[in-house]
Amino acid sequence: MSEDNRTELSDLGEFGLIDLIKKKVQIRNASTIKGIGDDAAVLKYDSDSHTVISTDLLVEGVHFDLSYVPLKHLGYKAVMVNISDIIAMNAVPRQITVSLSLSNRFSLEAVEEIYDGINLACELYKVDLIGGDTTSSISGLTISVTAIGEAKEEKLVYRNGVKESNLLVVSGDLGGAYMGLQILEREKQIYEESPNVQPDLSDCDYILERQLKPEARLDIIREFETLGVKPNAMMDISDGLSSEVIHLCKQSGVGVSIYEEKLPIDQQTFDRARDHHLDPTMCALNGGEDYELVFAIDLGDYEKIKNHPMFTIIGHFVVESDGYNLTAKDGTTHPLEAQGWNALKD
């Protein structure tokens, strides 16, 4: 962005910015009665629907680094992170609110790029942007998104419904987003040391996309409909598989056995982990940010899931006293640890 194209947010003012955001917003859901422009938004669901609400805060320097994350991708990802939580309840995301705080380092054009990503996500997932707040900050960028969804009561899936002997299933593949982050961090470091060296990003397209442009798995809960499967418990994978599975176990009062050889790891994730002297299994278990779904199904649903290209059965639940374990490829057993990302780390 050249300095010539820079418009100061303070010149536009808060209401000018709201008008501009409002113009770019299109309403797609009948449940959105009133969106941006009043004290609050107004929603109206089917009389037998439950409303599902989730919220996340993304902080510059903690959750993202603008030296390698394009603003449009950041806006897109902020929406994905939140609607992924709605989907993990087996609910359909319908609306979001977005609040931004920005220092004067950010121009109107920067805000527009963030909203371009937000609007693209809204378009692809048929979600309405219905409100928010925009304010200045002393330093850095913070994005707060609240997502609102809808589900019939009987469709909702909580974390605490796992039964012993349920199968443990994940969608997609694991560890890619984490390896994408490693590549980006390494390239940043190389660039800072030698700005003239061209980055080597060959054979990284998939894992970079996993990190920079994750997709919430709305397709998975639609597939559940088609297959006639309702998980007993489900979460999305934001902090890492181990951490999420232990949550499911603790809330349900069960133990778990995971098989290392079953973990779905893409070839690119595997190869680049090896290049970085990282254990691909550890990347899959603790990497986080894959936004895949991890869930428990009845043994009776085994036939519907076993050869399905979207799913991998990676283990099964056991009695609580057996604990949380990983069976390695060599047959040895190791306790599973929640080494997921700690949002409160210094």
Place this chain on the structure above:
Amino acid sequence: MSEDNRTELSDLGEFGLIDLIKKKVQIRNASTIKGIGDDAAVLKYDSDSHTVISTDLLVEGVHFDLSYVPLKHLGYKAVMVNISDIIAMNAVPRQITVSLSLSNRFSLEAVEEIYDGINLACELYKVDLIGGDTTSSISGLTISVTAIGEAKEEKLVYRNGVKESNLLVVSGDLGGAYMGLQILEREKQIYEESPNVQPDLSDCDYILERQLKPEARLDIIREFETLGVKPNAMMDISDGLSSEVIHLCKQSGVGVSIYEEKLPIDQQTFDRARDHHLDPTMCALNGGEDYELVFAIDLGDYEKIKNHPMFTIIGHFVVESDGYNLTAKDGTTHPLEAQGWNALKD
């Protein structure tokens, strides 16, 4: 707080903190099906209710200064600011989500003080805390609150319903919160220059409370029920009366006449404004943060409102071409200007 009582958030971890917050939370609304502890919260309203949603972001150094705002008050005010927007739709607040980002300057005890204020507000206004997110930040404290409320369709009041010849009414009195802020800013400056001088806060109790512990006017919308009054349009006063009234006018396509002599200004606000060489009228028009309600009623409701101690009729709406005007005490007319606080100012 002594250093002895300091617990690092990083020692507790994100999930330890969530557990702690969860233990302090009490659910008060039948519409809250599932609160903290899953991917998302689940709500269920009466089948003929609309859901109302609003969100606000409070940023340290922009919206509050911790050198004179106690953390408990900050938590309380963060809830008020948001449920005030729900009330301004003539809806009843039912749930909130709260997200915090904090630097390592903040201990567990500090977070607990913030939640003490949040929980007190929830208790007094019968609102359920149903979720949120807690994360670290590079510097400072940011609080993001989303409030959710409920109203029958026919009760909802938008900004765009004003009719020409409607009366303009405000609840409570104006300018107090702004004068409270002036006192706090002055005392901070005096303290920084001469730490040994005792602050002179005599006769400031009311305006300090208006600034530090504002109350959302849930009582007003209950009074509307009792009186059988439904405003044609309404807003809460966060940015300042002038700014809010101009919003009502623009969205409704009308003009307005306000009478200076009618503006409700508390004696303490008036006296301290004079002490500070400020015009009390300007404080009332542009001060902001009073969280009173400003609304338009039909002439036919005049008798119900005119001598009511909660309300003051301060003017009337006119045709759009007559513009937005203030008639001063001396009979002269001045154009009303939206000098409200600009959230995007550098």
